[in-house]
Amino acid sequence: MTRDAGTGERLNFAAHESAISQEAAIANRSRLAWKAEQLRVWDLLQLVSPWLLLAISTAIHFSWVLPTSGEPFWPDGPAVLGLVAISVLWVLFGHTLPIRRRTLRPTSAGIYLVGLLASCVTLMTYSDIFLVFTIAGFFHAYLLRPWPLGVLGVLATSVALNGSVMRVWAHPAPDVLAEFILIVAVQTAAIGVGILLTAHTEPEERRREELVERLEAALHENAGLHAQLVAQARESGAQDERQRLAGEIHDTLAQGLAGIITQLQAAERSARAPGEAEEHVARALRLARDSLTEARRSVRALAPQELGRAHLPDALRTLTERWSEDQGIRTQVEVTGTREPLSPAIEVSLFRVAQESLTNVAKHAEASRVGVTLSYTGTEVLLDVRDDGRGFTNGVGTGFGLTSMRQRIRGVGGHVEVQSAPGEGTSVSARVPAIAPGGTGAKGETDG
DSSP states (O other): HHHHHHHHHHHHHHHHHHHHHHHHHHHHHHHHHHHHHHHHHHHHHHHHHHHHHHHHHHHIIIIHHHHHHTTTTTTTEEEEEEHHHHOOOOOOOOIIIHHTTOOOOOHHHHHHHHHHHHHHHHHHTGGGGGHHHHHHHHGGGGGGGSSSHHHHHHHHHHHHHHHHHTTTOOOHHHHHHHHHHHHHHHHHHHHHHHHHHHHHHHHHHHHHHHHHHHHHHHHHHHHHHHHHHHHHHHHHHHHHHHHHHHOOOOOOHHHHHHHHHHHHHHHHTTSSSHHHHHHHHHHHHHHHHHHHHHHHHTTTSSHHHHHSSHHHHHHHHHHHHHHHHHHHHHEEEEEEEEOOOOHHHHHHHHHHHHHHHHHHOOOOOOOOOEEEEEOOSSSEEEEEEESSSSSOOTOOOEEEEEEEHHHHHHHTTOEEEEEETTTTTTTEEEEOOOBTTTSOOOOOHHHO
């Protein structure tokens, strides 16, 4: 009783711990889902922005600004195309590929931003429309670490953008210079605040995202450990039951057979006294009947004889072939996947499900064909028993056999589904974890 209580407490504790962990993971995922989505959108924006802004600037320059100004393509057109090509290569090898390969470092990010701004300033000497491309510098300033360098990057981008547009360098008038300084200061402060906030929040959010992923992995591992614990507890209970049956056999069957032998020996010695011999024979017959009753009760608690001589697939074939011969119903057995050794408790449970399902087919289905499929998927084992019989409506298939079947499979960490409809046959599907002997996971599970 102490051992059973301890096993029950371990199972309850594991189930409670698994439920709490799953609730915590769901809460964390719902709370951080929108933040993770924001991070992904921001990463995509940083990656795409220079290409999009450069394409817009170039398209507007050659399709709108250049024809409107009446200037011929030569000589500025080739120069602009050459600068655009240089910008494309600079963005590709200095920004896009390093980000995709996760090789962008703070030093290389700073060098890239300086080159980008130089390219933008040069392009703006040909056309102010390339200020659109210069805006990409604000996005890429967020890549600079630590955050003061990011603010400095915003300042440099603002100076390049507004200085070229306002022609500060060509006409350094006091009012123009004051306006330029004010715009640069406000722009740098506004965008720099975002860099400061990002520097404090983005690393934390990314760490939280990693923690959620680790928690999900831990939950998956915990589910496997829980299934193993269920199997170990089941095997422990089976071992206790075997010991109990051994004691009962010793105390009942063995003693009963010894008593029978004693009475028959006494009857043999009293052969010349008819009355006394008959009395000994009657006692032996009574002991034999009592022993037979005890034997039947004990045998029902033991594992199926078929599993004692073969593994589950062969045992199912033997059971199905024998049932087919007895009932005169065509059957087909199919085994899919790589066969793996299973815990005896799981093999017995699946065998009993097949046995009970075939018994129900013989009693109620009036079927002409039955199919039995055993599938090894690596982490789980599935058993399907299907017939083309008359079926039944929902709610009818709740007899003792189906209830016992569900309880047996639930005891090894699995579940049973029964699907049926009038005139469409019945399907019984059992799904259990692929626990190997000794409580370890199957090969497919451990490899994953």
